[in-house]
Amino acid sequence: MLMFSYLMATGITTGAFYGLVALGIVIVYKATEVVNLAHGELFMVGGMLAYTCYVIEGLPYVPSLLLAVAGAFVVGIITERVAYRSVLKHGLASVLVATIGVSFILKGIARYVWGGKGDYLSFPPLVSPEPLQFGNIMIMAQQLVVLVAALVVMAGLALFFKRTRAGKWMQATASNPKAALLCGLRIDRIYMYTFAVGAAVAGAAGVLMAPLTLLYPDVGFVLFIKGLAAAVLGGITSVPGAVVGGLLLGVIEQLAAGYVHSSVQDVVPFLVIMFALTFLPTGLFGVRGLRKI
């Protein structure tokens, strides 16, 4: 029982983080029908930028986080320009390949800028590394920070889509691009900002997770796969689905690692993707027959 509650607690905290990665994927997919395969690298760039600001330049944590998120936002804009807008006329398959290209370029740049300082950069923990004790459950304080921060980012995004004009414009463009055009919206710009917001969420996730994962240029891929599994499980177009999918994936992964074997942990996301595509093609919260003009 003790082991179970420990696994659940860890599962939920990592799951909230997967949900955050999934959110960025879902935001971009909903609007553009493209899975940005460079999403993991945007996450990595966020973490690396925070490393530069916080560890190398010695800035305080919050400005470092904001700068890293802003940096990821800009990289998101560039991604849209390079890999979406200029390639879209050749079809979505070309866009997918172009996003792979962006991912390799970003990894290359990261190797050039942040490589050669040892293979793995460690990001100092923000809070005491001592584990906290809740009744019988031990939990790392940093994990709690990630959990709370992930919830804050999710709530912020929900408010952004519900309350702000820009958020509603993005939602409208995702739901009916023709009608959005006829309302006078400049949907090309909205696609650009959609990519940027998705990237900013990835950047925020990267900064939050950096103290737990160590940073290296290839860190993005594994977490991208986990985020994608969470997004697919949640129905790829659903914002709440991304969060629930993330939490479920986190818990399943921990239980599998705890009760089966620790090496199973990294296989779980692939199994979840296969399971979801075979038995739940629309995911938990997906909409059947969703189609773009």
Add this chain to the structure above:
Amino acid sequence: MLDVQHLSVAYGVTEVLRDVSFSVREGSVVALLGGNGSGKSTLLNALSGLIAPKGGSVRYLGEETAGLGAHQMVRRGVVQVPQGREVFADMSVSDNLELGAATRSNRKEIRNDMGDVFALFPVLRERRMRAAGSLSGGEQTQLSIGRALMARARLLLMDEPSVGLSPRMVDAVIEAILRLRQRGLTILLVEQNVGVAAAVAEQAHVLKDGVIAYAGQAKQLINNPEVLASYLGR
């Protein structure tokens, strides 16, 4: 108000509109009739800035607007009410109306205009918190007209507002168009339903295979079996 001269539109090498000329006087309702594939919707999309014409001129209030983008046309008050009620299905009725005002920023004016739309279509006020996709076909038509009004439309381009509606709802649409005309709006109405066109429009043009094949009084058109038979296939 709108003067279209020698307009041609092509998708790739396929010419959809050839040498189309007509004009719309300020404050009038002009009907544009034609069967499927006659190029009606293409014409509206060209006038709304969704597709760039291949040749010819479109003058709106004296200004050449051919080739401008959709957002530029909306800002000038040329707003399309698309066919098939393209509402934002998962967003609320009031969100849909607010999106109609996306090109405007004065919050107070936007709120006043929303009050006007609710006065014109009271059912939208009752359902303002509901998802637009849950409305009936007739209500969605009202919503998409209301959304266009929120952009401060001066020239409304309506694409078959009666399509797929019950006879009772068609009457409601006719009544709404007449009320809009009373408020001084100029309307270019694309229709297949000759009855609707005759009920609201003064002038009518019949489009066939990308050219204007008949132009005249809307009321006479309905009594002209030859035109109906040859151009509308009935």
